[in-house]
Amino acid sequence: MARGKILVVDDDPLILKSLSELLRLEKYEVSSASNGLEALQVLKDQPVDLVITDINMPEIDGFKLLKEIKGRYPEVIILLMTGFGTIENAVEAMRLGAYDYITKPLVDAEIKLIIERSLEQQRLMQENESLRQRLGEKFHFDNIVAHDYKMQKIFETIKTIADTKATVLVTGESGTGKTMIARAIHQNSGRAKQKFVEVNCGALPETLLESELFGHVRGSFTGAFRDKVGKFQLADNGTIFLDEISTATPALQVKLLRVLQDKEFERVGQHETIKVDVRIILATNQSLEEEVAKGNFREDLFYRINVVSIQLPSLRERIGDIKLLAEYFLDHYSKENEKVFTGIHEETLKIMQSYHWPGNVRELENVIERAVVLAKDVNRPVLPRDLPPNLQTQEIKEQPDDRILPLKEALKDPEKRIIERALRANKWNRQKTAKMLQVNRTTLFNKMKKYGLLTD
Ligand SMILES: Nc1ncnc2c1ncn2[C@@H]1O[C@H](COP(=O)(O)OP(=O)(O)OP(=O)(O)O)[C@@H](O)[C@H]1O
Ligand SMILES: [Mg+2]
Structure with a gap:
């Protein structure tokens, strides 16, 4: 089965041919058009999931085509191809509703990734939309398994603040679901149809992080070969999620303070001030209070950040959810691996409920995936022997005895x-x-x- 229907539009026959071939090899159903009019004709004749179009074309250019398609077929995803150094075009395109842009010269791997991601996003949005319509619900917390009252309270908080512009700080140990909660806030806000842009502040050295967040102009530092749009600008009208915020250096903290206060910044190497409308969500697994006390984190920034704070409990603080989560992951990974299990054995569950889960929900997910993948026989429950060795040696909490005492x-x-x-x-x-x-x-x-x- 084809993975999706793609229409490629470019007046350059060479690009049209090579791009179509690349996508066909990737098992997409591909149509092509060498100008805007032809493209609109194709769209009229057949359903298309995604259009990837050049900007500079005679008569109907990429922008006009984008507007036409958005007006007639709002659900179609549009990607624009832009030439070297025309970054302003890209920003404009995204404002008009393009899903993303690809810079020429085209890089196969980049194209494949962007297309895959866009289609996946579209599929998820459609699924969620239809689910929500069926449930008649305003709020939705898809795929978040949580019955514990601490988590229920968090859902209540999210419902209250989702549709505001309030900055949110999500804290919790690694693997407790911070990223998932940040996404849920975005999905339940009026910005849901706009972008959710993630940046892991701990993953990049300071200079790169700065240009990643704010963008840079070509030649502003060694290695800056082309203009780059920063993540804050990409997230305009949507939400930006800054993970591992405790790692921000003092210089970056100053810049963040300014964005938080005034929603404005400059690209690296440029004086022009850019203003954006973004909802900011931040996460950390360190205690920011402690970092402030140690002098590593600016107090004024902390207060700006800590407007609404959501503290995710560790998994060992919500033992009641272990069974639900384990069953949920078992269901997921059984399907993915086409193996059938009859559930989770009582003994296995006891071990899991006594374990301290330093890696929290992510660790639990990995444990279940591992059990499913490694199991040679199926049609049986998940047994203690399916667990990793460190869990098997876990001391099980004693059962209460039934002697009668004073x-x-x-x-x-x-x-x-x-x-x-x-x-x-x-x-x-x-x-x-x-x-x-x-x-x-x-x-x-x-x-x-x-x-x-x-x-x-
Ligand atoms: N309540 C939940 N229900 C279902 N899946 C969950 C839940 N909480 C976490 N997960 C899953 O556990 C994994 C870890 O979650 P997530 O990445 O959101 O954690 P995190 O706190 O952001 O971790 P890190 O500190 O490493 O960034 C993900 O695969 C996520 O889907
Ligand atoms: Mg995370």
Whole structure:
């Protein structure tokens, strides 16, 4: 089956031919047109998922074609090809509703990736739209498995703030779902049809990060071979998601402060000020308060960022969701690997519920995927032996015994066990344990003393 129908439009016959061939090899159904009129005729005759068009063409140029198509067939994705150094064109194209742009000379791998991503995005949007219509729901949290009340409270917060412009700070350990929540905020906002642009601030050195965020002009530094549109500009009218914000250097912090305050910035190597309308969401797995206290993070920036904060619980703080999540991932990976399992064995579940999950939901997802992929026999439940060795050696929490004791004695035991378990889950960090158990640190200390749990 074809992966999608693509219409290629260019007045240069060589490009038309090579691009069509490339896409056919990628199993797309391809039509071609050598000018705008021909393109509109093709669209009239047959359904098309995606149009990739040149900008400079006689009579109807790429922009006119873009407007025509957007007016008549709003669901069609449009990608524009722009020549070297005509970045302003690209920005204009995106404003008019192009999904993305590709710079010439064309690079095969880049084209393949952009097309794949665009079609996937379109498919998801259509699926979500039809799902939402069926449910008659205004808000939707697709594919987020979370019954725990802490997560339910987070959904409530998202519903309240999604459609505002408020800056949101999402915190949580690695793998707790920060990126997923940031996307959910965007999807539930009035900007849902606009772009959601992600930047991992920890992944790039300072100078590159600056040009990634704000863009640069050709020749502004060694290696700047062409103009580049920054992510803030690409996200105009949409949402930008800045991950690992705690890694931002002091110089970058100053620039971010300005964008947060005034929504304006300059490209590297250019004086002209650019203004944008973006919703900013940030994430960190470090405590920004601590970084402020240590003098690594500007306090004024912190207050700008911390307008609405969403703290995602670690997986060990929502043990009740482990079963649901494991079943959800099992369902997903069984289908993907075409293997049938009859569920998750009780013993397996017990082990998973006692484990401390330093990698949180992502680790759980990996554990299930691994179990499915490695299983040689199927039509059985997921067993302890399917788990990675570090989980198999995990000590399972003792089951309560049913001896009858004096009430006062009997009540001590579960309290001790709960505290011990919480301590273990938090690697014996008392502050975190106290927070998890919702008692103050003195109470926790006294109880630890009472039960002989003090280690020092
Ligand atoms: N509640 C959930 N329901 C379903 N899947 C989830 C849930 N939470 C997280 N996941 C999945 O777990 C993985 C990790 O989530 P995500 O990337 O959002 O975490 P993160 O906090 O952004 O991690 P990092 O700190 O590494 O950036 C993803 O594959 C995501 O789909
Ligand atoms: Mg993330």
